[in-house]
Amino acid sequence: xxEKIIVAIDGMGGDNAxxxxxxxxxxxxxxLEGVEFLLFGDSEKLTPLLDAKPQLSEVCTLRHxxxxxxxxxxxxxALRNGRHTSMRLAIDAVKEGEASAVVSAGNTGALMAMxxxxxxxxxxxxxxxxxTAIPTETTPAIMLDLGAxxxxxxxxxxxxxxxxxxxxRNELGLEQPSIGILNVGVEGxxxxxxxxxxxxxxxxxxxxxxxxxxxxxxDVSAGKVDVVVTDGFTGNIALKTAExxxxxxxxxxxxxxxxxxxxxxxxxxARPALxxxxxxxxxxxxxxxxxxxxxxxxxxSHGGTDAIGFAxxxxxxxxxxxxxxxxxxxxDMERLISSQPERKTAAAQ
Amino acid sequence: xxEKIIVAIDGMGGDNAxxxxxxxxxxxxxxLEGVEFLLFGDSEKLTPLLDAKPQLSEVCTLRHxxxxxxxxxxxxxALRNGRHTSMRLAIDAVKEGEASAVVSAGNTGALMAMxxxxxxxxxxxxxxxxxTAIPTETTPAIMLDLGAxxxxxxxxxxxxxxxxxxxxRNELGLEQPSIGILNVGVEGxxxxxxxxxxxxxxxxxxxxxxxxxxxxxxDVSAGKVDVVVTDGFTGNIALKTAExxxxxxxxxxxxxxxxxxxxxxxxxxARPALxxxxxxxxxxxxxxxxxxxxxxxxxxSHGGTDAIGFAxxxxxxxxxxxxxxxxxxxxDMERLISSQPERKTAAAQ
Numbered sequence: 058x059x060e061k062i063i064v065a066i067d068g069m070g071g072d073n074a075x076x077x078x079x080x081x082x083x084x085x086x087x088x089l090e091g092v093e094f095l096l097f098g099d100s101e102k103l104t105p106l107l108d109a110k111p112q113l114s115e116v117c118t119l120r121h122x123x124x125x126x127x128x129x130x131x132x133x134x135a136l137r138n139g140r141h142t143s144m145r146l147a148i149d150a151v152k153e154g155e156a157s158a159v160v161s162a163g164n165t166g167a168l169m170a171m172x173x174x175x176x177x178x179x180x181x182x183x184x185x186x187x188x189t190a191i192p193t194e195t196t197p198a199i200m201l202d203l204g205a206x207x208x209x210x211x212x213x214x215x216x217x218x219x220x221x222x223x224x225x226r227n228e229l230g231l232e233q234p235s236i237g238i239l240n241v242g243v244e245g246x247x248x249x250x251x252x253x254x255x256x257x258x259x260x261x262x263x264x265x266x267x268x269x270x271x272x273x274x275x276d277v278s279a280g281k282v283d284v285v286v287t288d289g290f291t292g293n294i295a296l297k298t299a300e301x302x303x304x305x306x307x308x309x310x311x312x313x314x315x316x317x318x319x320x321x322x323x324x325x326x327a328r329p330a331l332x333x334x335x336x337x338x339x340x341x342x343x344x345x346x347x348x349x350x351x352x353x354x355x356x357x358s359h360g361g362t363d364a365i366g367f368a369x370x371x372x373x374x375x376x377x378x379x380x381x382x383x384x385x386x387x388x389d390m391e392r393l394i395s396s397q398p399e400r401k402t403a404a405a406q
Numbered sequence: 407x408x409e410k411i412i413v414a415i416d417g418m419g420g421d422n423a424x425x426x427x428x429x430x431x432x433x434x435x436x437x438l439e440g441v442e443f444l445l446f447g448d449s450e451k452l453t454p455l456l457d458a459k460p461q462l463s464e465v466c467t468l469r470h471x472x473x474x475x476x477x478x479x480x481x482x483x484a485l486r487n488g489r490h491t492s493m494r495l496a497i498d499a500v501k502e503g504e505a506s507a508v509v510s511a512g513n514t515g516a517l518m519a520m521x522x523x524x525x526x527x528x529x530x531x532x533x534x535x536x537x538t539a540i541p542t543e544t545t546p547a548i549m550l551d552l553g554a555x556x557x558x559x560x561x562x563x564x565x566x567x568x569x570x571x572x573x574x575r576n577e578l579g580l581e582q583p584s585i586g587i588l589n590v591g592v593e594g595x596x597x598x599x600x601x602x603x604x605x606x607x608x609x610x611x612x613x614x615x616x617x618x619x620x621x622x623x624x625d626v627s628a629g630k631v632d633v634v635v636t637d638g639f640t641g642n643i644a645l646k647t648a649e650x651x652x653x654x655x656x657x658x659x660x661x662x663x664x665x666x667x668x669x670x671x672x673x674x675x676a677r678p679a680l681x682x683x684x685x686x687x688x689x690x691x692x693x694x695x696x697x698x699x700x701x702x703x704x705x706x707s708h709g710g711t712d713a714i715g716f717a718x719x720x721x722x723x724x725x726x727x728x729x730x731x732x733x734x735x736x737x738d739m740e741r742l743i744s745s746q747p748e749r750k751t752a753a754a755q
Binding site: 131241279290293313330 | 679
């Protein structure tokens with residue numbers, strides 16, 4: 058029997074909210090045992106949607122939020138004026154201890170800004186990072202930062218490595234995940250100062266982590282490491298480049314297969330393989346990026362996802378709560394800090 | 407009738423040199439009219455290979471080079487001790503006016519270092535950039551920098567934009583290529599200082615260029631712009647991420663299609679489509695990255711390519727010479743510099 062977990066939900070975030078959100082929660086409550094929802098949003102819109110889902114209504118409490126953060130709202134503006142938005146109230150619920158996690162499919166920048174201000178970082182962590190699981194040729198890997206921090210120094214990267222390691226143990230269930238730093242070459246001399254210094258620190262780290270060294274862009278999808286550490290600028294561009302490449306590949310594959318009667322017939326016969334193939338790259342399977350390093354579990358869903366994808370993001374949040382992700386992260390951060398007294402001050406600033 | 411062009415070739419660079427190089431030149435001399443080669447390398451090894459290709463031998467002059475740059479040689483060491491290597495002598499031939507371009511499949515770092523020292527940059531250009539054509543859902547695009555410069559400021563990016571624009575007009579035959587700067591978002595407020603300042607400069611530029619603005623990682627393969635400008639760290643990682651994703655995609659597609667008798671049959675019938683599909687992503691078609699911004703045409707071939715890929719890289723070099731790439735680039739750089747007098751000094755430093 059699972060302990061009861063309450064997840065706060067931003068009911069108004071995402072391209073097809075609130076319908077998609079309610080559909081996603083209905084799916085999630087079938088998939089997840091012992092989970093209840095605290096749903097924030099426009100009660101006039103949400104009430105009829107919930108009424109149509111009796112099973113969900115049993116585990117879902119609705120809280121009216123008079124406003125919603127729009128997709129083009131600047132983070133600073135959302136932070137200043139958005140105190141009554143569904144996003145902000147959902148984050149507040151975690152801060153107040155009413156919920157163990159928050160999930161939003163809304164404006165990423167606003168979510169990061171609000172979550173950082175409301176929840177604050179864990180002791181020893183300078184900046185939270187956005188982390189998610191990605192497919193590789195072997196087993197999935199964890200990649201971070203995916204865009205929370207545009208400029209990162211060596212210490213940030215070292216913290217991302219520790220956070221990613223704990224995330225991989227939780228989310229992927231690995232005993233000792235290997236960690237690589239994304240770089241333009243694998244030799245120690247390559248790259249910018251931040252990656253070189255971070256690699257040196259991790260190489261000498263007293264933490265029981267498995268540091269692989271540098272990895273290149275094509276090593277990521279080859280599955281060379283379980284955790285890929287990078288700054289938010291590079292990580293965001295690499296992830297979106299991979300997503301775009303998958304789309305381009307699928308587009309051309311379809312175009313060629315549909316080009317003649319013969320190839321259409323072949324594609325029809327090979328259909329089971331093509332269906333399984335598409336399922337491997339289904340972005341919904343990998344939906345749910347965690348903003349890791351905060352006093353609370355905060356998961357960002359893709360704004361354009363559907364109910365299946367949103368339910369998956371809720372599942373990510375529940376897993377992290379259930380496996381006590383933040384407690385394990387705090388322990389590792391304490392070990393890291395106490396092993397490097399000279400860094401203590403810098404990290405605490 | 408084409409004007410005669412002489413291309414200097416590093417005969418010893420690349421995983422399967424010198425056999426692959428000679429095979430590639432034999433192909434290139436069939437494809438390209440009015441082109442002759444000045445081939446540098448170990449004459450004992452190269453003479454029998456050339457003897458086996460009578461057609462090539464007619465347009466190929468062999469020059470003995472007693473040494474070769476190894477793949478793991480550090481650029482600084484290659485620069486200091488590599489004066490008698492096939493790579494260096496081939497670059498020297500461009501400097502001396504004996505050849506109009508140099509092509510090497512050898513050590514990238516050594517090639518960049520040697521080419522920079524020997525050929526030097528064109529007036530007004532701070533640093534050369536590595537540029538290549540990449541496939542997109544629409545027409546191919548030019549991307550730069552792919553790794554020549556790990557850290558870049560706004561002025562570097564602006565220069566890359568101008569160089570990329572001229573490259574796209576030459577290599578892709580476009581009349582007015584559109585230019586985008588790779589970033590983590592399309593709004594003006596996103597990104598690091600370098601991309602924000604570079605975008606502002608290009609927006610106000612008096613040059614007759616078509617500046618699109620920012621593009622994200624997935625916009626590149628969608629073909630949103632003809633020229634993608636980025637720093638060498640991000641560009642290298644993005645390009646290799648895309649290459650790795652294509653490989654992963656192909657790996658899974660094959661695995662699924664070969665999984666049962668039914669899907670194998672379907673794949674057999676759809677074979678023409680799968681063959682055309684594979685050809686679209688053939689890396690040999692896109693082989694040949696230019697080190698742009700130098701006093702001379704210098705093209706880098708993938709080290710692991712074959713004769714077809716190497717012949718393509720030679721073709722890239724010949725096109726650039728024939729279309730007077732450097733003259734056009736010089737004109738544009740002069741216009742850029744004269745339009746921004748306050749930048750003149752900085753660029754000249």
